Each structure stands twice: as structure tokens, then as C-alpha cells.
Amino acid sequence: MNPSYVSTRGEAPELGFLDVLLAGLARDGGLYVPSEWPHLSAETIESFAGAPYAAVAEAVISPFVGDAFAPADLRSMIDEAYANFRHPAVAPLVQTGTNSFVLELFHGPTLAFKDVAMQLLARMMDRALMLRGERATIVGATSGDTGGAAIEAFRTCERVDVIILFPHGRVSDVQRRQMTTVDAPNVHAVAVEGNFDDCQALVKAMFNDHRFRDGQKLAAVNSINWARILAQVVYYFTSAVALGAPHRPVSFVVPTGNFGDVFAGWVAKRMGLPIERLVVATNSNDILARTIETGRCEVKGVHPTTSPSMDIQVSSNFERLVFEAEGRDPAAVRRHMASLGQAGAFTLGNTPLAAIRGEFDAGRANETETSETMRRLLRESGYLSDPHTAVALSVSQRLAGDPEVPRVVLGTAHPAKFPDAVIAATGEHPDLPEHVAHIMQGAERMTVLPNDLVTIQAFVAEKSRASLEVV
Numbered sequence: 001m002n003p004s005y006v007s008t009r010g011e012a013p014e015l016g017f018l019d020v021l022l023a024g025l026a027r028d029g030g031l032y033v034p035s036e037w038p039h040l041s042a043e044t045i046e047s048f049a050g051a052p053y054a055a056v057a058e059a060v061i062s063p064f065v066g067d068a069f070a071p072a073d074l075r076s077m078i079d080e081a082y083a084n085f086r087h088p089a090v091a092p093l094v095q096t097g098t099n100s101f102v103l104e105l106f107h108g109p110t111l112a113f114k115d116v117a118m119q120l121l122a123r124m125m126d127r128a129l130m131l132r133g134e135r136a137t138i139v140g141a142t143s144g145d146t147g148g149a150a151i152e153a154f155r156t157c158e159r160v161d162v163i164i165l166f167p168h169g170r171v172s173d174v175q176r177r178q179m180t181t182v183d184a185p186n187v188h189a190v191a192v193e194g195n196f197d198d199c200q201a202l203v204k205a206m207f208n209d210h211r212f213r214d215g216q217k218l219a220a221v222n223s224i225n226w227a228r229i230l231a232q233v234v235y236y237f238t239s240a241v242a243l244g245a246p247h248r249p250v251s252f253v254v255p256t257g258n259f260g261d262v263f264a265g266w267v268a269k270r271m272g273l274p275i276e277r278l279v280v281a282t283n284s285n286d287i288l289a290r291t292i293e294t295g296r297c298e299v300k301g302v303h304p305t306t307s308p309s310m311d312i313q314v315s316s317n318f319e320r321l322v323f324e325a326e327g328r329d330p331a332a333v334r335r336h337m338a339s340l341g342q343a344g345a346f347t348l349g350n351t352p353l354a355a356i357r358g359e360f361d362a363g364r365a366n367e368t369e370t371s372e373t374m375r376r377l378l379r380e381s382g383y384l385s386d387p388h389t390a391v392a393l394s395v396s397q398r399l400a401g402d403p404e405v406p407r408v409v410l411g412t413a414h415p416a417k418f419p420d421a422v423i424a425a426t427g428e429h430p431d432l433p434e435h436v437a438h439i440m441q442g443a444e445r446m447t448v449l450p451n452d453l454v455t456i457q458a459f460v461a462e463k464s465r466a467s468l469e470v471v
């Protein structure tokens with residue numbers, strides 16, 4: 001079967017997997033989702049017990065790919081992507097208390113959960129471009145982790161130029177150096193004088209300028225790209241099965257910013273994984289927690305925190321959930337998104353809000369709670385967490401819930417990416433693993449640009465080699 005994909009705003013063409021992979025944002029400004037959700041039987045899920053990560057990934061991902069790639073090609077891309085991880089389980093579970101676990105997603109090349117999807121996305125995009133004889137110009141926005149992961153994954157792809165926008169002065173030194181010390185002709189790190197929301201708005205504006213988008217052959221690596229979400233669905237299956245699924249439900253607490261990771265959990269549930277609750281954990285940039293509590297999605301200013309990758313107000317992937325909660329009514333999504341664009345807010349009706357609350361809980365952790373959680377966890381369980389993971393650990397600790405249901409907190413980054421926050425909270429100095437440590441010495445290359453679409457577009461056009469003959 002060949003799956004097709006529809007836009008949440010209902011005014012873009014329905015596409016197959018390869019087109020969605022290369023399209024990024026839909027041409028109507030919406031996000032692509034599968035036209036139908038595949039379902040895995042309890043027997044299939046049960047068969048994942050003890051299977052290698054790559055085998056589970058193949059089973060979860062292939063129904064969304066259809067015959068866009070030959071099965072053997074898909075499997076070899078998956079095998080290669082996860083051979084790059086430094087833990088044999090790829091995403092190991094660590095027990096931190098009674099029925100409490102951290103799912104460590106940071107054993108990839110850049111020490112954040114983004115590697116899990118990006119390592120596969122790069123291989124799939126490169127293959128798709130080769131099959132089509134095309135080049136692409138990736139424009140991405142990062143609050144710190146997506147950028148480094150994308151640069152690492154794409155720096156050797158000859159058909160791709162990568163331009164990453166990050167908020168100037170608002171990422172950690174390690175995150176910045178992961179982007180600026182890579183000396184590859186196809187990689188360009190741009191420090192934008194603004195915040196992450198500004199960077200993301202610039203990326204979306206470039207996609208919504210169809211002449212520019214087509215001329216530069218733009219492609220996306222942010223979670224607006226469906227394939228990013230897809231690869232993130234896999235670890236919900238591996239971890240839940242390790243804890244007894246499908247015979248036993250599991251809950252997940254997810255440090256949340258752009259809503260991609262927790263939406264991947266919703267997809268896993270939709271595919272048949274028995275997930276009891278999905279908990280959205282935010283730092284003090286708590287628009288999503290407020291929305292789930294009150295139904296009113298209202299943008300307020302972004303505050304810098306010690307979990308900078310979650311300093312986000314406009315969460316791209318919430319649109320995918322709103323589409324589902326509104327009964328897949330694209331007109332409702334268009335109304336909400338127009339209101340968000342014009343008035344900075346929209347309000348969900350009772351029915352969609354009840355649908356969301358039926359599956360999601362939400363909570364926030366402020367700076368004191370986050371650092372106190374890092375300290376307490378180290379004291380009580382000897383576990384050193386990064387500040388993003390600590391936001392979720394803090395929310396998890398204060399959350400009511402069935403104590404019999406295992407609770408998994410997603411560990412989204414290695415503590416050594418955020419040494420200042422970790423040292424301030426715990427006094428411990430987390431060392432960078434050897435394969436990353438060299439970045440602290442390398443020369444940095446970056447361009448500082450104003451938060452201005454025309455200037456950014458001129459920079460992208462100058463760096464893009466989209467019009468070159470394909471080799």
C-alpha cells in the first residue's frame with residue numbers, strides 16, 4: 001500500500017512519502033499528516049520484545065513509507081543511522097525510582113534526541129534526491145539542538161546545502177560550537193538577532209514565498225517535516241515494550257517546546273501502543289501547558305531559561321494535534337492559525353479541548369524547580385540529568401497518576417551540553433564525551449544577521465547551490 005499525506009490546512013495537494021519528505025511545509029502553510037493512521041496489532045507489538053532497535057524501527061516506519069524506498073534500502077538506511085549511536089540499545093531505559101524511568105535519547109553523535117530522527121532523515125533525503133537527480137537547500141531554525149544534529153547529519157551530503165538559523169546569544173556554548181566549528185562548504189550557521197520563534201517564523205516565511213521556495217529548492221529538517229516525527233515514534237514502542245506493553249500500559253512525560261516529540265507519542269498511541277497518559281512538560285515558556293489547562297492558546301513573550309531549547313512560544317506541531325482534535329476539519333485549523341497569526345491567540349472549543357485532555361496532561365517547571373530537581377535526583381538516585389530532562393522530571397514528580405503504571409520521562413539531552421546550569425544546580429561538572437570534546441577547541445565560523453526576511457533570503461540565495469548540475 002502507498003500511503004498518502006494531507007495538509008492540516010486542506011488547501012495543498014495530497015502527496016506521497018517522497019514528496020512529503022522533500023516538501024517540508026505544505027504549500028498552504030500547513031503540516032503534512034498521513035491521510036490514515038496505520039495500526040499495529042497487539043501480536044506485532046508483542047513481537048518487538050527483545051528485538052534490536054533497527055528491527056522495531058523498520059516495522060514502525062515502513063507502513064508510512066510504502067514502496068517509496070525498496071524495503072532493503074529502507075532497512076540499510078535504518079541500520080546505518082543507528083550504528084552511529086554509542087549505546088547498543090540506541091535508546092536505553094534507566095530506572096530512577098519505583099516505576100519511574102528515564103529514556104535516554106542522547107547517545108547519538110550530537111548528544112540530543114534530535115539525532116534519532118536526523119541521522120535517518122539525512123539518509124532518506126539524500127537517497128530521495130539521488131533517485132530524482134535533484135539538489136536541495138535546507139533551511140532550518142534551531143533553539144540549539146536541531147541545528148547541531150542537522151549539520152552533523154548532512155555535512156557530507158553532496159546534494160544538500162544546510163543553512164541553520166539560531167537565536168544569537170541564546171544557545172549554550174556547546175550547542176553553538178556544534179554548529180560553528182564544522183568546516184564543510186555546504187554548512188552555514190547564522191546567528192539571528194532575535195529569539196527562536198523569530199528564526200522559525202523566518203523559515204516558514206521562506207517556505208510560504210513559493211517563488212523563493214521553488215527557486216532555491218528549499219527542504220526542511222525541523223519537525224514540520226513529517227519524517228522527523230515518524231522516526232521519533234519508534235522509541236515510544238521500544239521503551240513501552242521493554243516495560244510490558246502491549247500487556248501493560250505506560251505513561252510518558254515529555255519535555256516540550258515545538259511539540260514534535262510528544263506528538264510522536266500520540267502517533268504511537270494512535271498506532272495501537274497502550275499509552276495511558278502523555279504529559280506535556282514545559283519550562284516557564286508555558287503556552288502549551290496553559291492551552292491544555294484553559295483551551296486558550298495565547299502567545300506571550302519568550303523568557304530565556306536554563307533549558308534554552310524549550311524557549312519557544314509558537315509550537316509548530318500543536319497544529320497537527322489541533323487538526324486531529326478538530327475532527328480533521330482543515331477549515332477549523334485555518335481559522336485558528338489565522339487568529340494566531342493576527343491576534344497572537346486562538347481558543348479551542350469544548351469538544352476539541354476535551355479530546356486533547358482525554359489523552360494529555362500538562363505541567364510546567366520554573367527555574368528553581370528545575371535546578372532543585374537536578375540536585376534531588378543526583379542526591380537520591382545518583383542520576384545527573386540535563387535541565388530539559390529535569391523540567392519533565394519535576395513535572396512528573398508533582399503529577400498525580402496511577403502508581404502501578406510505569407512512567408517514562410524522555411531524557412532529551414546529555415547534561416554536558418548545558419554545563420553551566422548543571423554545575424549551578426548540582427556542583428557536578430559533566431564532561432563532554434570524547435567524540436564531541438574537540439569542538440571546544442575548533443575555530444568558529446558563523447554569520448550574524450538581523451531578524452529580517454529580505455536579508456536572510458539574500459544570504460540563502462547566495463549560499464545555495466540549488467541551481468548547479470547534479471553530480
Ligand SMILES: Cc1ncc(COP(=O)(O)O)c(C=O)c1O
Binds near residue numbers: 113145256258259261
Ligand atoms: C533538549 C531538548 N529537549 C526538549 C525539546 C523539545 O522537543 P519538541 O520541540 O519536540 O517539543 C527540545 C527541542 O526541540 C530539545 O532540544
Ligand SMILES: N[C@@H](CCOP(=O)(O)O)C(=O)O
Binds near residue numbers: 144260316
Ligand atoms: N528545540 C528545537 C527547536 C526546533 O524544533 P524541531 O523539533 O521542530 O526541529 C531545537 O533544539 O532546535
